[in-house]
Amino acid sequence: MERFGAGSLPRRDPHKDKGQRLRRELRTARSTNRTVESERLSAATQRIVLADDAPWIVVVSLSEEPWPDAERELLGAAHRVAHEIGGGVVVVRVGFHDPAPDLGQIGADRVVLLPLITDPDALATYVVAVMERCKACHVFFGEAGADADVARRTAILLGERPATSLHLLSSERATFQEAGRCIEVSRPLPKVATLAPGRFDAYVSGIAREGKQIEIELRETTAGVRDLGVVTASQLDAPLGEARFIVSAGDGVTDWEAFRDVTEALGGTIAGSRQVVDAGHLPRHRQVGASGTLVEARCYLAFGISGAPQHLQGVQRCRYVIAVNTDLHAAMVKRADLAIIADAQEVMPALARLAGGHADA
Numbered sequence: 001m002e003r004f005g006a007g008s009l010p011r012r013d014p015h016k017d018k019g020q021r022l023r024r025e026l027r028t029a030r031s032t033n034r035t036v037e038s039e040r041l042s043a044a045t046q047r048i049v050l051a052d053d054a055p056w057i058v059v060v061s062l063s064e065e066p067w068p069d070a071e072r073e074l075l076g077a078a079h080r081v082a083h084e085i086g087g088g089v090v091v092v093r094v095g096f097h098d099p100a101p102d103l104g105q106i107g108a109d110r111v112v113l114l115p116l117i118t119d120p121d122a123l124a125t126y127v128v129a130v131m132e133r134c135k136a137c138h139v140f141f142g143e144a145g146a147d148a149d150v151a152r153r154t155a156i157l158l159g160e161r162p163a164t165s166l167h168l169l170s171s172e173r174a175t176f177q178e179a180g181r182c183i184e185v186s187r188p189l190p191k192v193a194t195l196a197p198g199r200f201d202a203y204v205s206g207i208a209r210e211g212k213q214i215e216i217e218l219r220e221t222t223a224g225v226r227d228l229g230v231v232t233a234s235q236l237d238a239p240l241g242e243a244r245f246i247v248s249a250g251d252g253v254t255d256w257e258a259f260r261d262v263t264e265a266l267g268g269t270i271a272g273s274r275q276v277v278d279a280g281h282l283p284r285h286r287q288v289g290a291s292g293t294l295v296e297a298r299c300y301l302a303f304g305i306s307g308a309p310q311h312l313q314g315v316q317r318c319r320y321v322i323a324v325n326t327d328l329h330a331a332m333v334k335r336a337d338l339a340i341i342a343d344a345q346e347v348m349p350a351l352a353r354l355a356g357g358h359a360d361a
C-alpha cells in the first residue's frame with residue numbers, strides 16, 4: 001500500500017519544481033507497487049522513504065573523497081535497475097568518520113558507514129554481511145583499483161560469477177567486453193558486477209532520499225592477509241599493464257643509475273626489452289613485447305631499443321612513443337612520434353635535470 005505521510009503536498013508549493021519531481025517519483029513508485037511515503041521534514045525538504053522490505057541494490061565506494069564522480073555513476077546505474085524492480089539503493093562507504101555525511105542528498109536510500117579498512121578480504125566479508133542483512137539482489141562496484149579487487153573477492157565469497165566492466169545494463173541483462181575488448185558479451189545481470197568508468201549517467205534528482213543509516217556488526221575476520229594500512233606505492237614499480245607512462249631501456253643503455261634516476265624524475269614506470277632482461281638488468285616481469293607484457297601506456301619512452309617486431313608488438317596500443325637512439329634508421333625511431341638521435345647516456349641525465357626544474361640542463 002502506498003500513502004502520503006502526514007502533511008501531504010501543499011496546493012501552492014513555493015518549491016514547485018521539487019514538488020513536481022516528487023510527484024513523478026511517487027507515480028513511478030505506485031506503478032511498481034512499492035511502499036513509499038513522502039516525509040515532510042520542513043517546508044522546503046521532502047524525502048523519499050522506502051520500506052525495509054523493498055528490493056535493494058548495494059553500491060560500494062572505497063573513495064575517501066566526499067562525492068567522487070565514480071560513486072555518482074554507480075548510483076545512477078543502481079537507481080536505474082532499482083527503478084525497474086521497484087527498489088532502492090544502499091550505499092556502503094568506507095573510511096568515513098564523524099560527522100556522518102548526509103548521503104540521502106546524493107541518492108542513498110540506506111547507508112552503511114564502515115571505518116577505514118584496507119584488508120580487501122575483510123571488506124568483502126562486510127559487503128556480504130550488508131547484502132545478507134538487506135537481502136540485496138545485486139552489488140555494484142567501480143572497475144578500478146581496490147574497488148575492483150574487493151568486487152572479485154565478494155563474488156568468490158558469494159559463490160557467484162561476476163560480470164566486470166559493464167558498459168550497459170538493465171535489471172535483466174548486463175553487457176560487457178571480453179578477450180581484450182574484442183568480443184561484446186551480454187548475459188543475465190549477475191549478483192556482483194563492476195561498472196566501467198564514464199559509461200553511466202550520474203544520479204540526479206531534486207528530491208533527497210532517506211539516507212537512513214544501517215549498523216553492521218564488525219567482526220574479526222580470519223583473512224589470510226595482514227592489514228598494514230595504506231602504503232603509497234612508487235610509480236617506478238607499478239604493474240606494466242596499468243602504467244600510464246613507461247620509461248623503457250634496451251641494449252643501448254649502459255648507465256643503469258641514470259636510467260633509474262630519469263624514470264623517477266619523470267614519474268614513469270620502469271620497463272625494458274628482452275635483451276636487457278635476458279642480461280639480468282631487469283626482472284622478467286618488466287619485459288615489454290610479444291613474450292612479455294603488451295602495454296597500453298599513454299606515453300612510452302624508449303632508450304636504446306632497436307624496435308624488433310616482437311618488441312613493437314608490445315607497444316602497439318601506446319598513444320605516444322618517444323625513441324632515443326643513436327641510429328636514425330632504427331625501427332623504433334620509425335615507429336616513434338618523436339625521436340631524439342643521440343646517446344642515451346647523455347640524454348638521460350639531461351632529461352632528469354630538466355624534470356627536476358634545473359634551467360641549466
Ligand SMILES: Cc1cc2nc3c(=O)[nH]c(=O)nc-3n(C[C@H](O)[C@H](O)[C@H](O)COP(=O)(O)OP(=O)(O)OC[C@H]3O[C@@H](n4cnc5c(N)ncnc54)[C@H](O)[C@@H]3O)c2cc1C
Nearest residue numbers: 250251252273274275289290291292304306308310326344
Ligand atoms: C620468439 C621471440 C620472442 C621475443 N620476444 C621479445 C619480447 O617480448 N620483447 C623484446 O623486447 N624482445 C623480444 N624478442 C627479442 C627481439 O627479437 C630483439 O632481440 C630484442 O627486442 C632486442 O632488444 P634491444 O632493442 O634492447 O637490443 P638491440 O636490438 O641490440 O638494439 C639496441 C639499440 O640500441 C641502440 N643504441 C646503441 N647504443 C646506443 C646509445 N649509446 N644510445 C642510444 N641508443 C643506442 C642501437 O642503435 C639499437 O637500436 C623476442 C625474440 C624471439 C625470437
